[in-house]
Amino acid sequence: MTERDASQVPEGAPAAPGAADRHVPVLLDRCLELLAPALSADGAVMVDCTLGMGGHTEAVLRRFPAVRVIGLDRDTQALELAGERLAPFGDRFTGVHAVYDEIRDVLAELGVPAAQGVLMDLGVSSLQLDEVERGFSYAKDAPLDMRMDTTSGPTAADVLATYDERELARVLRTYGEERFAPRIARAIVRERATSPLSRTGELVDLVRRSIPAAARQTGGHPAKRTFQALRIEVNRELEALENALPEAIEALAVGGRIVVEAYQSLEDRMVKQAFAQGASVSAPPDLPVVPETHQPYLRLVTRGAEEADAAELARNPRSQSVRLRAAERLRPTPDHLRTTRRAA
Known part of the structure; x- marks a missing residue:
């Protein structure tokens, strides 16, 4: 974990150009509305677990003048851009190089006992999609990297070169919900026997050849699910989220709120289950009186999962x-x- 404090710049100074022009936060007004009751508390702290280019955080800092935000991201480039964007807010913002399942470790290091708000905007960021050389997009040819943290870990090319056929099929089927996973995995193993896959364009061509022509006519780009699966595997996204959800809930003060935006079914299912556990009575159904220790510790603020409207x-x-x-x-x-990975 590496802390990066925003520069001490007068709060009235204009935001640095760049990040603001490259990213439009999703459901921004709704996120602020949901967080508002918790962030109105004196000395409130919010943790933006997926800082990205800082769009949600900037809006929180502007809307709630007394709130401090701690922004986490594993992507050093995102931290750099967000730090420039949020410099006008001085020490009200602290950026930290960390994965979001480290949330309580970060708070402990910063001397913050609990957060009043937690925000997670899951999945790949606009920065990662738009930076062609990062290899997240199937639309343009680039090195097969896909690492959110480019300072460590195996790349997508490494996964394609080292996983056996069965393991590749599992990744594509589980994380991409790709029904042609076995055919694609078989083609990858066959292709790499003569020439390792190192470019996104090569993978796109291979996937297109592996999927029947009729199936390529529906469901969007034929490589979409394969790229999603590889990205999740390379970055251990579901493993991190599984750890992060209970950690984030434990980081919340009583009265605090957690808001999560998910973009694919596997993530959303995990969020739904974590919230449902906290919002349910844990005592056996035949008990005449529910003990305090078995009462719900969360209240669902949204009815199910909310989606974007036409506007x-x-x-x-x-x-x-x-x-x-x-x-x-x-x-x-x-x-x-308690199911967190560290002692409370």
């Missing part, structure tokens, strides 16, 4: 698949339901 879609096409959920902490988590 949001027109303003920001990347909101098409968003599913937003929010919850409020009612009381501490009972000991028997």
Whole structure:
């Protein structure tokens, strides 16, 4: 974890150009509305678990003048751009190089006992999609990288070169929900026997050849699901999210709120389950009186998952698949339901 404090610049100074022009935050007004009751508390702290280029954080800092935001991101380039954008807010913003499942470790290092707000905007960021050389997009040829943190870890090319056929099929089927996963995996293994796959364009061509012509006519770009699956595998996204959800809930003060935006079904299902566990009575159904330790510790603030309306879609096409959920902490988590990776 590396802390990056925003420069001390007068709050009235204009925001640095660049990040603001490259990113339109999804469901921004709704996120602010859901967080508002918690962020009105004196000395409120919000953790933006997926800082990106800082769009949500900038809006929070402007809307709530007394709030401090701690922004986490594993992408050093995003931290750099967001730091420039948020420099006018001085020490009200602190950027930290970390994965979001480290949220409580970050708060402890910064001497913050709990957060009043937590925001997660999951998936790949606009920066990562738009930077062609990062290899996240199937639309343009680039090196097969796909790492959110370019300072460490295997690339997508490494995954394609080292996983066996069965493991490749599992990744494509599980994380991309690709029904032609076995055919694509078989083609990857066959192709790499003569020449390793190193470019996104090569992978796109291989996937297109592996999928029947009739199936290529529907469901969007034929390589979309393969690229999603590889990105999730390379960055261990679902593993990090599985750890991060209970950590983020434990980081919340009583009365605090957590807002999560998910963009694919696997992520949204995990968020739904974590919130549902906290919002449910954990006692056996036949007990005449529910003990305090088995009462819900979360309250669902949204009814199911909210989606983007027509106006949001027109303003920001990347909101098409968003599913937003929010919850409020009612009381501490009972000991028997704690599932976090570190001791409280």
